[in-house]
Amino acid sequence: MTDERPGTTSPPAAGHAPVLPAIPAETTLLAARIRELVEAGVHTDVAAEDLRAAAEHVTAATELLRERTREEPLLLSYLDGNQVSVHNPVEGPGNPLAPPMVGLEIDESGATSSTALLGAAYEGPPGRVHGGWVASLLDHAVGRAVAVAGHPAMTVSLTVDYRRGTPHGVPLTINARFTGKEGRKVFATGEIVADGETTAEASAILVTY
Numbered sequence: 001m002t003d004e005r006p007g008t009t010s011p012p013a014a015g016h017a018p019v020l021p022a023i024p025a026e027t028t029l030l031a032a033r034i035r036e037l038v039e040a041g042v043h044t045d046v047a048a049e050d051l052r053a054a055a056e057h058v059t060a061a062t063e064l065l066r067e068r069t070r071e072e073p074l075l076l077s078y079l080d081g082n083q084v085s086v087h088n089p090v091e092g093p094g095n096p097l098a099p100p101m102v103g104l105e106i107d108e109s110g111a112t113s114s115t116a117l118l119g120a121a122y123e124g125p126p127g128r129v130h131g132g133w134v135a136s137l138l139d140h141a142v143g144r145a146v147a148v149a150g151h152p153a154m155t156v157s158l159t160v161d162y163r164r165g166t167p168h169g170v171p172l173t174i175n176a177r178f179t180g181k182e183g184r185k186v187f188a189t190g191e192i193v194a195d196g197e198t199t200a201e202a203s204a205i206l207v208t209y
């Protein structure tokens, strides 16, 4: 998510981590460069000595980053008033593990839609995204959708139907919606669409905390 609206007054979800008004540009920049590094790393066919030289560069960068570390994750307020870590592994712009899932849109019914582009580093079956990552995208999307609906909750059950391979290197649309609430249980569904086809569907039970 690249939306950089000013933070709301909501308290942090946990602990006393700082809430930032916007994502520091260099945080996003570093994560983007590391994502490129990972993609280059899985695609490369250079000679062994070049692999070794690249590894030395990476070691130097790691040492630089370790010079000062923080104890708590950074939090960021988003447009729906909930906080998500800048380093969330699905949508965190500062986490190179995150594809990231971006461009949250909320329609008039409250349904959410985001996009993500997963490269070859996420491959499971040949040419397809690993099923665990498909589930991660859906888990996050249903969590986001129920939070947007005003019921922030943790997933206790996630059922994923893998309808067809989810391609990598193709923009994915991840849709999700809140479908109901029963006591502390919150229900949601979601799906991933690639090239106009639904590749995976999820139904989830979440529990408010």
Ligand SMILES: CCCCCCCC/C=C\CCCCCCCC(=O)SCCNC(=O)CCNC(=O)[C@H](O)C(C)(C)COP(=O)(O)OP(=O)(O)OC[C@H]1O[C@@H](n2cnc3c(N)ncnc32)[C@H](O)[C@@H]1OP(=O)(O)O
Binding pocket: 013, 082, 083, 084, 139, 140, 141, 142, 143, 144, 147, 152, 153, 154, 155, 156, 157, 183, 184, 185, 205, 207, 209
């Ligand atoms: C991650 C934190 C999110 C922070 C959000 C910040 C703001 C939101 C903003 C933006 C969202 C962005 C999106 C984030 C998305 C992240 C997604 C994830 O990765 S979620 C992490 C994985 N999930 C867990 O780690 C939960 C592990 N489970 C637990 O910790 C416990 O189960 C817990 C605390 C959730 C509930 O435990 P109890 O002891 O409080 O409650 P009991 O009584 O067991 O269950 C409550 C009700 O739920 C039913 N229930 C529990 N498990 C069930 C299941 N597997 N299937 C069906 N029903 C179940 C029970 O039968 C009970 O129902 P009855 O109230 O009696 O009607």
